[in-house]
Amino acid sequence: MFKNVMVYRLGAETLPTLEAMEEALHGARFVECGASQELSVGWTAPRGEAHGALVESVAGQRILKFMVESKSVPSNVVRRKADEEIARIEASTGRKPGKKETRDLREDAKRALLPQAFSKVSSVWVWMDHEQDLLILDAGSQSRADTVITALVEAVPGLAPRLFNTQQTPQSAMAQWLSAGEAGGAFQIEQECELKSSGEDRAVVKYARHTLDIDEVKQHVAQGKLPTKLALNWQGRVAFTLTESMTLKKVGFLETVFEGTSKEKEDNFDADVALSTGELGQLIPELVELLGGELLEFGAAPASAPAGGGTVTTGAAHVALATADDSAPF
Template structure:
C-alpha cells in the first residue's frame, strides 16, 4: 500500500465530492475483466476489501485503477498468418497479395484473442482534499496520464493542474550540490545523475557514493546538470527527485513503519494505520518539496 513513486498534481483545496456522488461517478467506469474479444479493459476497483470504489479516511481518499490486457504478441500473429499464407499460396497457385495477408492477420488475431493470457495491473491514487493534492503512484507520466484520463472521464468536475514551482528541480538541485547542502529538513544522500545538455548528452552517475567531493562541483562547473538526486526528508522518507519534478524510489524509513505497526492488531487495522501514517507524511512532505523549490507558481 505504501506508494513508491509520486506523480504530483494540484486540486483546489476543499474540492471533495460527496461520498455518494463520488461512488456513482466512479461506478460509471467500474472495472470489468477482458471479454473474449477485448484486447484491453480498464476501470475502477475498490482499493480495499470493502465494496466502496473510493476509500475515505478523514480528508484523504484512496482510489485504484485496474488495467487488464491480453498478451498476444504481434510476432505470434504474424508467424501464424505467414504459415497460412504459404498454404493458401499453394492452394490457389499464386502468392498471397498484401490485402489478403492483412485479412489473414486480422482473422488470426480474432481466432487467438479469446485464448490469450491476460495481465492485470493496478495504479493507486491518493488525494488530500484539504491540502489540494493528488498523487499517482506511477513510475512515469504516461501511466499517470492513463489514470487522469479515467478520472476526467468518470468525474463530473475534475479541476486538476500540474504542480509548478518557482525554481525548476534542475536549478534547485544544482544549487544544493554546489553548496553541499539541501534546504529545510532535506539532506543529500549518495545517488545522483548529472547530464550535459549539449553534444552527446554525456552523463555521470553516482551510486552509493559521497556527493560532497570536488568532482561533483567540477562536473557542474563544466556544464553538467543534475537530473536525479537522492534525498532524505526529516529522517523519515528517502526519495529520488528528478528533473521533471517526479519523486521516485520513495522509501518510508523504519521509524515510520514501526509507528504504524504499533497501532494495528489485524490486517484491516494495519491497512488503516499504514494509510494514516502515509497520508500524514505526504501532507507534510509535499509542501516541503514545494518550499525547497522556491514556492508554488501558478501556471501561466
C-alpha cells in the same frame, strides 16, 4: 502504499460528495479482460474487497485505486501464424494475398492468439487531498498518469487537475544542491544521482551508493551536466528520488516512521493510508517551499488565499500548503 508520487493541483473545483463520486465511478468499475480483449482499465475497491466501495475516506483523505490489465502476443508469433495462413491460401488458390488482406490476416492471428496470452495487471493509487487541493498519483510514468487522469475526468465531470509547477525547476535546484553539497531545510542528499549533458554527446554520469559531496560531482555540474535524478532523505523519515519532472520515485518510509506503531497495524488499510498521507502531506509542501513555492497560473490566487483576499504577485508567489490532518498517526 505510495512508491511514486506525481502531484497535481485540483484547482478551485468542488469535490463531489463521497456518495456522488462512488456513483460516478461505478459505471467505470474494472472488469477483467475478455478472452480476445487486449486492454481493460477501470476503478476497483481500494480495500481489495469484491464489490467493495470504490472511494474510501481515511482521516479526511480520499483514496481510489485504478486497475490496468493488458494482454500482448509477441509480434513474431503473430507474424508466423499469419504467414502460415498466407502460405495455405497461396497453395490452395495460387494467388498471394495483397497488403490489406495480409494486414487483416495478422489481425485475425492476433485475435486467435489473445486467449492464450498471459495478462499483465498493474494498479495506480490515487489520493485526493481536499484540504490542500492536491491530487497525488502513484504512477511510475507520465503516460500511465495521463490514462488515470483521463479516466477520472471522464467519470467525474468538473474535475480539472493540472500538473503542479514550482517557481524553481527541480533540475536547477538539484544542480545548486549538488554544487553546495547540501539541499537545505529538512532534506538531506543521499548517495545516488544521475547527471546528463545537454551537448551533442548526451553524456550520462551515474552515481550509486557513493557520497556526492565531492569535487568530481561539482565539476560535472560546473561543466554543464544537469541532474535528472537525485536521492534525498526527509527528516530521516522518508527516502525518495526526486526527478527533473517533479516526480518522487522509490518512495520509502524509514524505521523512524514506524516507531510506536504495533505490528498488528502494519497490514491495516486505514493505518497504511493514515501513515502514508500523514508523512507525504508534510513532505510535499516542504519540498514545494524549498523549490520557491508554487508557480501560479496568471491571475490565479494561492490555494490558501481566502476569497476576496489581497493582491497576488505571480512573479514572487509562494504557496502555503496546509499540513496534513493532525489526527493522522505517523
